[in-house]
Amino acid sequence: MFTKTLRQAPADEVAKNAQLLIRAGFIHKEMAGVYAYLPLGLRVLEKIKQIIREEMNALGGEELIMTNLQPKAAWEKTTRWDDEVVDIWFKTKLKDETELGLAWSHEEAIVQMLRPYVQSYKDLPIRVYQFQTKLRNELRAKSGIMRGREFVMKDMYSLHVSKHDLDAFYNQAVEAYQRIYDRLGIGEDTFVTFASGGAFTKFSHEFQTICPTGEDEIYLHRGKNIAVNSEMIDDQGIIDELHRLQIEKSELEKVRTAEVGNVFNFGVDKAEQMDVEFADASGQQKPFYLGSYGIGVTRVMGVIAEKFADERGLVWSDAIAPARVYLINIGNDDDVVKNTTKLYEELKKAGIEVIWDDRDARPGEKFADAELMGIPHRVVVSPKLLAQNLLEYQPRTLDIAENLTTETLFDKLK
Amino acid sequence: MFTKTLRQAPADEVAKNAQLLIRAGFIHKEMAGVYAYLPLGLRVLEKIKQIIREEMNALGGEELIMTNLQPKAAWEKTTRWDDEVVDIWFKTKLKDETELGLAWSHEEAIVQMLRPYVQSYKDLPIRVYQFQTKLRNELRAKSGIMRGREFVMKDMYSLHVSKHDLDAFYNQAVEAYQRIYDRLGIGEDTFVTFASGGAFTKFSHEFQTICPTGEDEIYLHRGKNIAVNSEMIDDQGIIDELHRLQIEKSELEKVRTAEVGNVFNFGVDKAEQMDVEFADASGQQKPFYLGSYGIGVTRVMGVIAEKFADERGLVWSDAIAPARVYLINIGNDDDVVKNTTKLYEELKKAGIEVIWDDRDARPGEKFADAELMGIPHRVVVSPKLLAQNLLEYQPRTLDIAENLTTETLFDKLK
Numbered sequence: 169m170f171t172k173t174l175r176q177a178p179a180d181e182v183a184k185n186a187q188l189l190i191r192a193g194f195i196h197k198e199m200a201g202v203y204a205y206l207p208l209g210l211r212v213l214e215k216i217k218q219i220i221r222e223e224m225n226a227l228g229g230e231e232l233i234m235t236n237l238q239p240k241a242a243w244e245k246t247t248r249w250d251d252e253v254v255d256i257w258f259k260t261k262l263k264d265e266t267e268l269g270l271a272w273s274h275e276e277a278i279v280q281m282l283r284p285y286v287q288s289y290k291d292l293p294i295r296v297y298q299f300q301t302k303l304r305n306e307l308r309a310k311s312g313i314m315r316g317r318e319f320v321m322k323d324m325y326s327l328h329v330s331k332h333d334l335d336a337f338y339n340q341a342v343e344a345y346q347r348i349y350d351r352l353g354i355g356e357d358t359f360v361t362f363a364s365g366g367a368f369t370k371f372s373h374e375f376q377t378i379c380p381t382g383e384d385e386i387y388l389h390r391g392k393n394i395a396v397n398s399e400m401i402d403d404q405g406i407i408d409e410l411h412r413l414q415i416e417k418s419e420l421e422k423v424r425t426a427e428v429g430n431v432f433n434f435g436v437d438k439a440e441q442m443d444v445e446f447a448d449a450s451g452q453q454k455p456f457y458l459g460s461y462g463i464g465v466t467r468v469m470g471v472i473a474e475k476f477a478d479e480r481g482l483v484w485s486d487a488i489a490p491a492r493v494y495l496i497n498i499g500n501d502d503d504v505v506k507n508t509t510k511l512y513e514e515l516k517k518a519g520i521e522v523i524w525d526d527r528d529a530r531p532g533e534k535f536a537d538a539e540l541m542g543i544p545h546r547v548v549v550s551p552k553l554l555a556q557n558l559l560e561y562q563p564r565t566l567d568i569a570e571n572l573t574t575e576t577l578f579d580k581l582k
Numbered sequence: 583m584f585t586k587t588l589r590q591a592p593a594d595e596v597a598k599n600a601q602l603l604i605r606a607g608f609i610h611k612e613m614a615g616v617y618a619y620l621p622l623g624l625r626v627l628e629k630i631k632q633i634i635r636e637e638m639n640a641l642g643g644e645e646l647i648m649t650n651l652q653p654k655a656a657w658e659k660t661t662r663w664d665d666e667v668v669d670i671w672f673k674t675k676l677k678d679e680t681e682l683g684l685a686w687s688h689e690e691a692i693v694q695m696l697r698p699y700v701q702s703y704k705d706l707p708i709r710v711y712q713f714q715t716k717l718r719n720e721l722r723a724k725s726g727i728m729r730g731r732e733f734v735m736k737d738m739y740s741l742h743v744s745k746h747d748l749d750a751f752y753n754q755a756v757e758a759y760q761r762i763y764d765r766l767g768i769g770e771d772t773f774v775t776f777a778s779g780g781a782f783t784k785f786s787h788e789f790q791t792i793c794p795t796g797e798d799e800i801y802l803h804r805g806k807n808i809a810v811n812s813e814m815i816d817d818q819g820i821i822d823e824l825h826r827l828q829i830e831k832s833e834l835e836k837v838r839t840a841e842v843g844n845v846f847n848f849g850v851d852k853a854e855q856m857d858v859e860f861a862d863a864s865g866q867q868k869p870f871y872l873g874s875y876g877i878g879v880t881r882v883m884g885v886i887a888e889k890f891a892d893e894r895g896l897v898w899s900d901a902i903a904p905a906r907v908y909l910i911n912i913g914n915d916d917d918v919v920k921n922t923t924k925l926y927e928e929l930k931k932a933g934i935e936v937i938w939d940d941r942d943a944r945p946g947e948k949f950a951d952a953e954l955m956g957i958p959h960r961v962v963v964s965p966k967l968l969a970q971n972l973l974e975y976q977p978r979t980l981d982i983a984e985n986l987t988t989e990t991l992f993d994k995l996k
Contacts, residue, residue: 170644170696170708170710171699172699174698198648198649198651198653199653199682202651203649204646204647204648204691204695205646205647206646209646210645210646210647230584231621231624232618232620232621232623232624233619234612234618235612235616235617235618236650236715236717236732237613237616237672237732238612239612239613258651258674258675258682260672260674260719262719263719263721268672270674270684281610281612281618281620282584285584291586294584301650303650305674305676317651318649318650
């Protein structure tokens with residue numbers, strides 16, 4: 169492993185998530201809001217992606233990948249090419265001066281691409297998704313990987329023949345998102361909120377995770393599992409909705425959160441603006457209904473880093489840790505090296521990802537690195553315990569080590 | 583599957599690879615040189631990537647992912663920020679007018695990122711690689727996915743303490759590349775050529791695959807497995823090298839090729855320009871030796887599409903096909919549907935990827951689509967053969983179908 173833990177993050181890095189991820193060798197800062205993912209960070213990212221991918225596939229989603237470079241034609245049809253309408257475009261030019269955009273989202277591109285495939289009601293529903301690097305020209309980017317100018321997003325789009333079908337799928341997608349956050353270990357602190365969706369939707373929904381350094385605030389009713397984005401709390405529609413649910417504004421708790429996902433109901437607007445129609449059973453041309461469903465994958469990683477970190481460093485769950493076991497040998501006598509090698513090979517054979525810290529370094533340094541990196545299980549092979557056929561084991565989230573046989577260790581890791 | 587085969591590719595698409603890939607629903611053209619990868623295309627791409635990934639890991643490579651957005655500092659140190667020096671930059675701006683580049687390669691970014699990790703000779707060698715979407719502002723882009731303005735590249739970088747170590751690794755990388763092309767099915771037609779590497783290297787090497795629509799030409803000696811890029815054939819160094827190998831220029835065969843990979847030996851130049859040094863065993867500061875190793879992943883896919891296609895469409899090998907089996911039911915009577923469903927489930931259970939064309943369409947249409955998509959094995963369930971407990975089987979590369987039992991089919995697919 170080429171990375172080493174670093175004493176310090178760059179002086180200009182103010183976000184805790186990025187400071188820790190940089191020091192632990194998970195990411196590298198290119199500039200504000202732009203981070204490379206080093207091997208440890210890429211592994212976490214890929215595990216988060218795989219959890220999301222499985223849930224998207226379970227919804228019938230088909231994975232594809234759109235492009236960064238965007239010609240302006242499709243975006244002009246919806247007015248979203250205009251920098252006054254969308255103020256986060258990065259734009260560039262071909263050699264012949266043709267202006268291009270760098271995709272910050274893909275609704276228009278997806279609808280344009282799907283045009284030849286949406287002809288009959290028999291072609292619908294269509295559910296497609298991608299993991300795409302989005303570029304957004306954010307004025308400020310001080311939240312580490314929680315708000316990037318370059319970041320990975322999962323975006324899903326669904327096309328339906330009717331409002332009824334879209335609504336049904338939209339609800340399924342909300343449930344899939346909840347399963348995702350559960351699997352990522354933030355389910356209990358993540359709430360679906362009523363949020364603004366601009367002119368096109370009555371309400372969109374956001375998924376907000378309680379996080380003291382988040383950029384958002386929500387009004388929350390934990391008992392009834394209802395939450396409202398603070399910017400929407402005085403909206404008459406929301407007030408009516410709360411009234412219907414028999415909730416007083418005074419009952420709501422104001423908490424700081426980070427947005428970890430959002431879902432939009434575009435209705436038939438995009439289809440109408442872009443003039444893409446299908447023939448229904450009677451042969452009549454109709455616009456389709458569009459939903460879009462985003463998760464900021466790198467942002468979720470940042471929220472998890474930020475939320476679970478303690479004074480010793482990062483803390484990952486088994487589901488998304490870059491490795492499950494951090495293996496440490498104390499000293500280099502033959503017996504220790506032989507037994508550590510054997511354990512390392514056995515762990516790998518059992519499909520348990522393991523980092524073996526075989527550096528010629530003080531035990532304290534190895535322990536500190538294991539903790540900074542947040543690897544869930546630390547296993548130590550020492551001459552003293554070897555004599556009793558034991559290993560030292562400590563989970564990242566507890567302060568107490570225990571001595572185990574190899575067999576018990578494998579039982580714990582199963 | 584939302585994609586359908588299309589009668590026609592866009593009128594402005596002149597490259598055979600893109601015409602076929604668009605018609606078969608593998609890719610979508612956003613603009614010249616910029617293509618989205620639809621589910622079938624993405625599957626091929628991921629399979630090619632996985633083959634490359636396995637070989638890079640076997641070389642000790644560690645996977646990471648750098649960024650598209652590039653600040654200019656690192657690139658100015660090597661003069662490569664200048665549009666006169668590198669004429670394929672796409673550039674853009676932050677809101678405060680700070681100029682940014684969109685990465686067309688990553689040597690400078692990698693060296694800059696590695697700075698804190700390269701301190702002692704004990705830190706070397708370092709071998710890192712990524713699959714990255716590169717953006718290049720090509721003047722012309724008429725070769726489909728064989729020359730993209732946006733394309734996927736695998737780039738590996740290796741850092742060493744000495745020329746000797748770099749040379750040894752460089753040769754290992756060349757061998758790994760040959761294994762990759764073998765596994766992709768183009769090994770026999772792919773040659774390592776002496777190529778120009780600009781001012782920094784005596785020779786770089788390219789991997790060139792015979793392809794009638796390629797953009798390059800090489801001079802080839804098949805017997806001695808020696809090839810020279812046509813632009814280098816009159817270079818005095820090359821003339822001397824051929825002389826040493828006792829090869830006359832007149833013995834060389836001129837063939838049209840597509841470049842599918844390249845390797846560069848940068849020596850200590852990048853380390854010196856960017857001022858990154860390590861301490862050797864005696865504590866002396868020294869610049870490291872850098873090699874870089876590229877494969878245009880989407881280009882390789884284009885070359886394979888172009889090279890193996892026949893008049894009926896695409897032809898994929900089992901190693902990279904989006905699915906191995908194209909399953910067709912003839913008619914919809916209960917027995918046919920029941921048996922096709924059973925076979926479909928059995929194939930999936932055996933880990934054999936299968937596309938079941940269950941559309942209510944003429945058999946001829948299904949056969950034509952199977953061929954256009956280039957799926958290696960076609961299996962037909964028909965009422966007539968079912969009565970004899972048989973299936974019809976035809977490989978994509980043969981003109982003759984045969985009748986098999988299910989058992990024999992599975993033996994063939996093993």
